[in-house]
Amino acid sequence: MRQAPSVRLSCAILAAALVAPAAFASGGGGGSGGGGGGGGMTTLPDGKLSAVDPEYSQGVSEIEAGRFAQAITTLESYVARSPEHARDADAQNWLGYAYRRSGNLDAAFLHYDKALAINPRHRGAHEYMGEAYLMTGNIAQAEEHLRALDKLCFTPCTEYSQLKREVASWKAAHAPAVGSR
Amino acid sequence: MRPPWAAARTAAAGVLLLASLARAGDAPGERAAILALGPWPPAPVRDSANPASGQPAGIALGELLFHSPRLSPTGLRCASCHEPWRGFADGRVVAQGVAIGARNTPSLLDAARHRHYGWDGAHDSLWAQALRPLADPREMPTTEAQVATLMRGDAALSARYAAVFGGPPGTDDARVEHDVGLALAAYVETLASPRAPFDDWRDRLAASAGDGAPSAGFSAAALRGLRLFAGRAGCAACHSGPAFSDDALHASRVHSQDADGHPDAGHPGTLPNAFRTPGLRGVAATAPYMHDGSAASLCDAVRPHAADADASPSELGAAQRSDLVAFLRALSPQPPDDEVACRP
Numbered sequence: 001m002r003q004a005p006s007v008r009l010s011c012a013i014l015a016a017a018l019v020a021p022a023a024f025a026s027g028g029g030g031g032s033g034g035g036g037g038g039g040g041m042t043t044l045p046d047g048k049l050s051a052v053d054p055e056y057s058q059g060v061s062e063i064e065a066g067r068f069a070q071a072i073t074t075l076e077s078y079v080a081r082s083p084e085h086a087r088d089a090d091a092q093n094w095l096g097y098a099y100r101r102s103g104n105l106d107a108a109f110l111h112y113d114k115a116l117a118i119n120p121r122h123r124g125a126h127e128y129m130g131e132a133y134l135m136t137g138n139i140a141q142a143e144e145h146l147r148a149l150d151k152l153c154f155t156p157c158t159e160y161s162q163l164k165r166e167v168a169s170w171k172a173a174h175a176p177a178v179g180s181r
Numbered sequence: 182m183r184p185p186w187a188a189a190r191t192a193a194a195g196v197l198l199l200a201s202l203a204r205a206g207d208a209p210g211e212r213a214a215i216l217a218l219g220p221w222p223p224a225p226v227r228d229s230a231n232p233a234s235g236q237p238a239g240i241a242l243g244e245l246l247f248h249s250p251r252l253s254p255t256g257l258r259c260a261s262c263h264e265p266w267r268g269f270a271d272g273r274v275v276a277q278g279v280a281i282g283a284r285n286t287p288s289l290l291d292a293a294r295h296r297h298y299g300w301d302g303a304h305d306s307l308w309a310q311a312l313r314p315l316a317d318p319r320e321m322p323t324t325e326a327q328v329a330t331l332m333r334g335d336a337a338l339s340a341r342y343a344a345v346f347g348g349p350p351g352t353d354d355a356r357v358e359h360d361v362g363l364a365l366a367a368y369v370e371t372l373a374s375p376r377a378p379f380d381d382w383r384d385r386l387a388a389s390a391g392d393g394a395p396s397a398g399f400s401a402a403a404l405r406g407l408r409l410f411a412g413r414a415g416c417a418a419c420h421s422g423p424a425f426s427d428d429a430l431h432a433s434r435v436h437s438q439d440a441d442g443h444p445d446a447g448h449p450g451t452l453p454n455a456f457r458t459p460g461l462r463g464v465a466a467t468a469p470y471m472h473d474g475s476a477a478s479l480c481d482a483v484r485p486h487a488a489d490a491d492a493s494p495s496e497l498g499a500a501q502r503s504d505l506v507a508f509l510r511a512l513s514p515q516p517p518d519d520e521v522a523c524r525p
Contacts (some may be wrong), residue, residue, distance in 0.1 A: 109258060110248040116266035120466075136256040140277070 039090020040078070053078065056091060063098055071098040089119040093128065100132055108132055121152055127159040134170045142167055212386070214411040219383040221376055221423050221462075226293040231308060232346065233360075233367035239345040242338075243368030246361060251331055253321035255279050259314070259365070261321075262286045268466035269372060274474035275440075278320035283439035285474035288467050291424050291460050293370040300456045300472040301448035302430050311365035312358065329357035374424075374462035379407070379511045399511050406508025409501055416505070419487060425461035425512070432488035437473035445473065454488070464509050465516035479506040480523035499525040 040056025062071035096111035115125035130145035149160040233239025263269040269289040276282035298310035314320035332350040378398030470482035502523040510516040
């Protein structure tokens with residue numbers, strides 16, 4: 001599986017701070033490394049969004065640095081702090097990513113499922129769930145998430161393009177050799 | 182430009198509509214029938230025979246196993262068919278594990294309240310039903326030995342098991358698999374439908390604060406649909422109570438076959454072609470419908486489908502079916518953005 005491009009991750013964190021309302025409206029992003037915009041923020045009593053939570057930011061930064069075990073500890077702490085944090089689809093998606101990169105597919109699937117249960121339109125979680133299914137050899141389920149992304153992306157989106165590439169690569173790698181018996 | 186009488190006609194129609202709606206829940210029997218569809222949510226259900234039930238460690242173990250690709254050597258997960266983002270159903274016509282099944286995947290939401298499990302009601306305990314797909318060669322087949330080997334061989338899973346059942350998984354494979362079923366059941370017990378716009382409307386009616394008129398999130402169409410549902414359409418005869426299911430088997434007008442062409446007549450020894458009444462909370466997210474997935478949309482599903490004529494009156498018109506669909510969509514906090522106008 002590909003690495004999380006650090007430049008895109010940095011942009012995702014910056015985007016979360018700058019354009020959170022738009023990101024919430026689109027159901028969060030992903031496509032390059034995890035949750036994308038909107039995660040780590042809460043709605044204040046006056047209806048405004050808080051600044052990005054420091055613990056959330058730390059967890060994402062640890063993923064960016066490849067420190068997945070630390071990121072898991074940090075983000076598990078973040079989602080355990082309150083029911084609202086537990087319902088942060090971006091944080092759940094990042095947790096899934098960190099677990100997947102740590103080789104723990106059980107927990108990765110669990111957190112991708114949580115992200116999608118919170119927000120069935122979460123593009124990043126659909127992409128990563130599809131990639132996790134490819135890791136288990138389940139091409140049919142991976143393609144279901146590709147179809148879900150096709151419906152969600154009215155215009156071309158990186159999550160769809162990335163998963164489409166991964167599915168094509170998987171099929172090429174698992175295609176019967178021509179002329180083989 | 183609208184003709185001058187158009188506004189008067191609209192206003193008159195509005196007055197008639199409001200006069201009709203204002204009495205919703207006041208007609209003899211109607212109020213009681215509507216109130217019987219709540220309140221929601223009820224108190225959590227616990228299984229006193231299951232040591233994992235209601236226990237955080239047991240629920241967490243069941244949750245991990247439910248989502249794991251390792252429980253079956255096929256790599257299929259419980260959550261592959263009971264997908265959380267699809268209301269714990271799968272969106273397919275019939276289930277697809279390692280082979281095509283014969284029946285639509287039912288949602289797991291509110292399963293803790295069932296007395297019978299599966300479309301045919303073949304099991305009477307949640308833990309036994311949780312293990313059924315592992316034994317079905319078409320779903321996610323595995324063996325007692327494979328499940329027990331997984332639990333014994335994985336240090337993290339073994340420790341979690343010990344925390345729930347008082348010791349690490351032993352050498353009795355059947356016992357270990359049984360305990361896995363208990364843990365899965367403990368998790369599934371926690372899957373409950375959230376409150377929906379209907380519940381707010383119904384609770385206002387119960388508190389006599391509501392006047393039976395439409396409200397935010399519960400449209401005039403939904404209100405008309407509710408009155409049909411609880412009244413002359415007869416839906417509530419089977420889809421009764423706060424979970425919208427009487428938890429009983431009823432003979433169906435829908436006759437289906439499995440992938441090999443054999444008739445699917447339900448569970449042997451019960452009423453022929455009888456299937457369990459599914460609950461309707463969150464139903465907008467779990468298309469297609471019926472035990473064989475033959476109703477692609479809610480508009481199709483609200484056509485008569487019970488074999489008992491008393492519980493399934495004559496065909497409704499498209500406008501009435503649209504109203505019923507509007508009501509059913511109000512049983513979800515955020516129904517999908519689908520077309521809701523039914524065609525004749």
